[in-house]
Amino acid sequence: MKFPERFSNLPAHVWPRLRALLDAHDGGGTPIHMTIGEPKHAFPAWVTDAIAQNAAGFNSYPPNDGSPELRGAIARWIKRRYGVEMDPDTEVMALNGTREGLYNAVIALCPETKNGQTPAILMPNPFYPVYMIGAISGGSDPILVPATAETGHLPDFTSVPEDILDRTTAAYICSPANPQGTVATHEYWASLIALAEKHDFMIFADECYSEIYRDTPPVGAMQVAESMGADRNRIVAFHSLSKRSNLPGLRSGFVASGADTIREVKQLRNYAGAPLPLPLQQAAAKVWDDEAHVEENRALYAEKYQIADRILGNVPGYVSPQAGFFLWLPVQDGEVAALKLWRETGVRVLPGSYLAQDVNGENPGKEYIRVALVAPKDETERGLEAIRDCLYSDV
Structure with missing residues (x-):
């Protein structure tokens, strides 16, 4: 039986690809998930x-x-x-x-x-x-x-x-x-x-x-x-x-x-x-x-923007996001950085290359990791400190 070929040459989807990268290795601490953009703030009761x-x-x-x-x-x-x-x-x-x-x-x-x-x-x-x-x-x-x-x-x-x-x-x-x-x-x-x-x-x-x-x-x-x-x-x-x-x-x-x-x-x-x-x-x-719950939600993210700016603001190439709840952090190689983070700290982030495609042999996401600020404030702060200490200890 022959199947259509229009999807067969695509790379593995983001999340199976991430699991293949990280799950063969033990995490270096209590896991902190900063990969998927799944909001964790409380929704209206x-x-x-x-x-x-x-x-x-x-x-x-x-x-x-x-x-x-x-x-x-x-x-x-x-x-x-x-x-x-x-x-x-x-x-x-x-x-x-x-x-x-x-x-x-x-x-x-x-x-x-x-x-x-x-x-x-x-x-x-x-x-x-x-x-x-x-x-x-x-x-x-x-x-x-x-x-x-x-x-x-x-x-x-x-x-x-x-x-x-x-x-x-x-x-x-x-x-x-x-x-x-x-x-x-x-x-x-x-x-x-x-x-x-x-x-x-x-x-x-x-x-x-x-x-x-x-x-x-x-x-x-x-x-x-x-x-x-x-x-x-x-x-x-x-x-x-x-x-x-x-x-x-x-x-x-x-x-x-x-x-x-x-x-x-x-x-x-x-x-x-x-x-x-x-x-x-x-x-x-x-x-x-x-709109009341939306304003409360936005205030929680504003606090985490400030935490990120305080912890990572001195990192060369750091750009404080205007909106949304992701950080797009510069690294030498996103896959190497994500694996290092997981093995040494237990923090899980997404290699930027998994969100991009190669053009003329270059992937515009290769030198980035995506970090989701969706966890509660204290957990987000611990995760960002671990990222700084692990990946940017020289700044």
Whole structure:
């Protein structure tokens, strides 16, 4: 029996690859997990009450596009957060986690050819792995655009050659960026939107870290598009409760765009979607409507930013993140550093190369490790001190 080859040449996924690197060795102390971006702060206590109060909904098939209550809460949040009016019936769709939407976006929205050629999908490098798999699954060429210190840790889409831009159907962009924590400015978004209009491609704006920031709320893609008078169908924005509300297991995300775009996304989901159970949708609606717990959560991360700055601020090349909950720390070799940390201290971090792909024989993540600041404050502090003492003892 022959299997498809479109995924067969990909490297092992991030987490099996990390386990293969570390688990053959004993850790050097009590494990401190700083690898996966899985929030560990408490979620609102009333969430479980909301699920229980709506438990009868488990007896019904859930609405495929999201309940009216959930879509309404999402539209209200977009208005509060970005000042953009979205029709909850035609311009918003609930997702079973944003990974679903980010993966399906190419399949649902990108044509099979463009200008008689195989479509190109632009994405940052390093990147969230689902971007590449989405492109490949949609029969498109993934085009990796460097997001390095030299580019301000955001991809320079204007550097992409014209012949590739002319066959580009979409560009993935994450702001605040995973893994570097860089925030796209209004000017950056405006430049990208103008480029997309010139070459007629869509923008898949992954904004799942938008609510974890220091002082100033990151500007959003849809917000900038509205200020420019751009067609909102060109902007496809993705958000989630996973980071905002410490609810990765609730699997509540959404996609927002113009009505024409959402119609196409809904069409695919009608056949292939796995909607969120109704009691979870009802609870999620209440979470999207509440900001008090988000402010408390943001304050906890602000404390950990300060801890990281104090402990690692003297490390050459250290960049204090603008937003998100990752540190992108410079090392000589990420795999060597991650293994050394684990064997000598018990701290587990992720080699940056596992979030990137080689281009012309070079991997832009090789000389970095990604460190997640998701554990409680005291544990995070111990982990950061161990990283400093193990990897940067000479500074």
